Amino acid sequence: MKTFTLGLLGFGNVNRTLVELLQRKDAELRERHGIAWRITGVGSRRIGWRANAEGFDVDELLRSRSLDAFTGMRGQECPSYRAWLDAVQPEVVFEATALNVETGQPAIDHIRGALEHGAHAITANKGPVVHAYEELRDLAARRGKQFLFESTVMDGVPIFSLFRNTLPAIEVRGFKGILNSTTNVILSGMERGLTFDESLRQAQELGVAETDASHDIDGWDAAVKVAALVNVIMGVRLPPQKVEREGIRRLTAEAVRSARNAGAPYKLRCRAQRNESGVSASVCPEQIPLTDPMALVDGTSSIIQFETDIFPGLTITEENPGLYATAYGMLADFIRAALS
Amino acid sequence: MKTFTLGLLGFGNVNRTLVELLQRKDAELRERHGIAWRITGVGSRRIGWRANAEGFDVDELLRSRSLDAFTGMRGQECPSYRAWLDAVQPEVVFEATALNVETGQPAIDHIRGALEHGAHAITANKGPVVHAYEELRDLAARRGKQFLFESTVMDGVPIFSLFRNTLPAIEVRGFKGILNSTTNVILSGMERGLTFDESLRQAQELGVAETDASHDIDGWDAAVKVAALVNVIMGVRLPPQKVEREGIRRLTAEAVRSARNAGAPYKLRCRAQRNESGVSASVCPEQIPLTDPMALVDGTSSIIQFETDIFPGLTITEENPGLYATAYGMLADFIRAALS
Numbered sequence: 001m002k003t004f005t006l007g008l009l010g011f012g013n014v015n016r017t018l019v020e021l022l023q024r025k026d027a028e029l030r031e032r033h034g035i036a037w038r039i040t041g042v043g044s045r046r047i048g049w050r051a052n053a054e055g056f057d058v059d060e061l062l063r064s065r066s067l068d069a070f071t072g073m074r075g076q077e078c079p080s081y082r083a084w085l086d087a088v089q090p091e092v093v094f095e096a097t098a099l100n101v102e103t104g105q106p107a108i109d110h111i112r113g114a115l116e117h118g119a120h121a122i123t124a125n126k127g128p129v130v131h132a133y134e135e136l137r138d139l140a141a142r143r144g145k146q147f148l149f150e151s152t153v154m155d156g157v158p159i160f161s162l163f164r165n166t167l168p169a170i171e172v173r174g175f176k177g178i179l180n181s182t183t184n185v186i187l188s189g190m191e192r193g194l195t196f197d198e199s200l201r202q203a204q205e206l207g208v209a210e211t212d213a214s215h216d217i218d219g220w221d222a223a224v225k226v227a228a229l230v231n232v233i234m235g236v237r238l239p240p241q242k243v244e245r246e247g248i249r250r251l252t253a254e255a256v257r258s259a260r261n262a263g264a265p266y267k268l269r270c271r272a273q274r275n276e277s278g279v280s281a282s283v284c285p286e287q288i289p290l291t292d293p294m295a296l297v298d299g300t301s302s303i304i305q306f307e308t309d310i311f312p313g314l315t316i317t318e319e320n321p322g323l324y325a326t327a328y329g330m331l332a333d334f335i336r337a338a339l340s
Numbered sequence: 341m342k343t344f345t346l347g348l349l350g351f352g353n354v355n356r357t358l359v360e361l362l363q364r365k366d367a368e369l370r371e372r373h374g375i376a377w378r379i380t381g382v383g384s385r386r387i388g389w390r391a392n393a394e395g396f397d398v399d400e401l402l403r404s405r406s407l408d409a410f411t412g413m414r415g416q417e418c419p420s421y422r423a424w425l426d427a428v429q430p431e432v433v434f435e436a437t438a439l440n441v442e443t444g445q446p447a448i449d450h451i452r453g454a455l456e457h458g459a460h461a462i463t464a465n466k467g468p469v470v471h472a473y474e475e476l477r478d479l480a481a482r483r484g485k486q487f488l489f490e491s492t493v494m495d496g497v498p499i500f501s502l503f504r505n506t507l508p509a510i511e512v513r514g515f516k517g518i519l520n521s522t523t524n525v526i527l528s529g530m531e532r533g534l535t536f537d538e539s540l541r542q543a544q545e546l547g548v549a550e551t552d553a554s555h556d557i558d559g560w561d562a563a564v565k566v567a568a569l570v571n572v573i574m575g576v577r578l579p580p581q582k583v584e585r586e587g588i589r590r591l592t593a594e595a596v597r598s599a600r601n602a603g604a605p606y607k608l609r610c611r612a613q614r615n616e617s618g619v620s621a622s623v624c625p626e627q628i629p630l631t632d633p634m635a636l637v638d639g640t641s642s643i644i645q646f647e648t649d650i651f652p653g654l655t656i657t658e659e660n661p662g663l664y665a666t667a668y669g670m671l672a673d674f675i676r677a678a679l680s
Contacts, residue, residue, distance in 0.1 A: 029509060032509070162498065165501070165506055169369060170668070290630070292636075293633040296632075310496070310662060311497065311661065312660050313657070315655075315656070316655070316657075317645075317655040318654055319651075320652050332507065332508055336508070
């Protein structure tokens with residue numbers, strides 16, 4: 001049995017749910033994998049850099065919604081990330097701060113710092129994957145650590161580890177899929193008779209869409225996911241800006257409803273295909289006939305179909321992801337790193 | 341770079357295609373995984389137990405369709421499996437002999453012998469998985485070897501390694517799917533207007549169905565796959581005889597066509613579900629509405645949907661598997677074993 005010291009960067013929904021899941025799976029982690037854990041650090045813009053070498057009380061941590069709650073906890077506040085790493089001595093860092101599409105910062109610095117300090121780095125943040133994949137992969141390899149990011153594309157459904165661990169010696173020629181929940185939920189609502197704005201508001205009330213949903217609506221979220229997949233599983237460097245991109249703003253409620261009634265609903269479809277010069281990739285609204293399983297993917301469900309040299313079509317569908325899905329991707333990465 | 345000695349048991353389509361695939365992926369295996377290989381043994385009912393410590397000439401092996409061809413090859417013929425293992429000294433044995441549903445023999449003896457002799461054992465044969473999974477798994481663990489069987493359920497699409505390697509600490513509550521190609525091809529043909537017999541004959545001409553297809557038509561093939569999945573990924577011992585089973589013989593061409601016209605085609609559906617006393621499992625024809633992606637799986641395609649504690653629905657679909665699919669499952673198992 002080995003006890004791992006864990007540091008959490010960002011303490012919003014993803015890392016809070018991860019802590020709940022770690023608690024729920026605690027017995028299984030110990031019995032089946034010989035893994036125990038202790039959270040020795042939590043850092044976020046709101047609460048600062050908090051460290052407790054003995055490990056935070058997990059129940060207290062989960063109840064603490066305010067800065068005051070943290071101030072009352074045992075432990076110390078560190079002046080910088082570097083000082084926090086020294087105080088926390090994390091063996092695994094879970095990076096779940098907000099995405100910066102253009103630069104991938106500060107997540108890249110967090111992950112670089114964690115790997116250099118001797119920790120495995122696990123992230124739910126797409127920024128580092130699309131802006132610094134090769135650097136961080138190579139840094140991790142040099143340090144004998146893991147840089148893992150299974151939660152970045154499909155809520156923790158195994159995609160990267162599928163190709164890394166279970167589909168060796170296979171060539172990915174391309175893929176297509178529906179990878180953004182917010183737009184899919186909005187389109188489903190419009191098909192049921194809502195206007196774009198009503199449907200967006202409903203998605204926000206359901207907690208699917210953020211207050212500023214333009215990142216999703218304009219196709220950026222999907223484009224970043226496409227770029228992450230192309231970089232990692234196709235081995236071709238592609239920044240998200242190079243993904244041809246059109247969001248769903250131009251689609252009227254009437255167009256969406258009549259497409260559905262005609263048996264070919266609109267979906268915001270992602271595509272990537274190898275060609276002579278590398279890979280061409282796009283995110284665009286497309287009408288998909290109901291005879292194609294992709295047309296049946298509604299609401300928060302997602303789908304990806306890979307074309308490989310061995311399997312002409314290998315498709316993974318995630319139906320109505322549960323609360324724990326994204327956090328599970330990080331937990332699975334933790335187990336992979338711990339057993340590596 | 342390590343060179344592995346390989347022994348092939350059975351030399352029909354599966355192992356011949358495996359040899360072709362090993363040749364095709366030779367450079368990648370060397371460069372990416374540090375794996376080289378040499379076939380030092382081939383055994384089958386037709387050709388006997390053939391060994392060549394220096395390695396058979398692969399092109400000669402692939403051209404040899406007759407017993408005479410083998411007799412002309414360099415090497416020796418061994419009097420028994422045991423003598424063959426001693427002469428071949430295999431580090432990996434690929435078992436691809438014919439399935440015996442009731443006993444799993446002689447494949448179980450082959451695999452037991454290979455593991456006891458110090459080889460990894462890789463099989464495309466479901467018999468050993470449903471009749472001797474625990475024994476062979478434990479034997480492999482004691483010998484520090486791998487017992488792998490990714491090609492047994494879905495033509496080499498990763499299912500077992502998915503749960504073993506990429507979905508740790510997850511609980512499978514149940515699954516449903518379409519896992520038998522022959523019946524699916526026959527039903528597709530009947531929907532297009534053929535009688536059962538015509539459709540069966542066409543499937544046989546296409547090489548999908550065997551001369552005696554009753555094993556498929558009566559649901560045995562699917563039931564054995566269900567039992568293999570329940571044994572391994574649900575951890576519950578279930579012999580194939582305990583899978584409730586009804587084939588497609590009672591379906592008339594008219595019933596099949598009118599079900600399709602009514603928007604709910606017949607499919608031979610597999611199901612397994614955890615309950616208080618273990619797992620209940622079945623293979624039965626069911627009408628599935630066209631709003632369910634499972635209804636869209638035609639011809640040789642297959643699908644499986646898992647219900648887990650983390651993902652309420654996680655579905656894998658394989659569309660029109662290529663020639664190399666089943667052999668690829670064995671190749672991937674070889675790489676896993678070699679890197680273990």
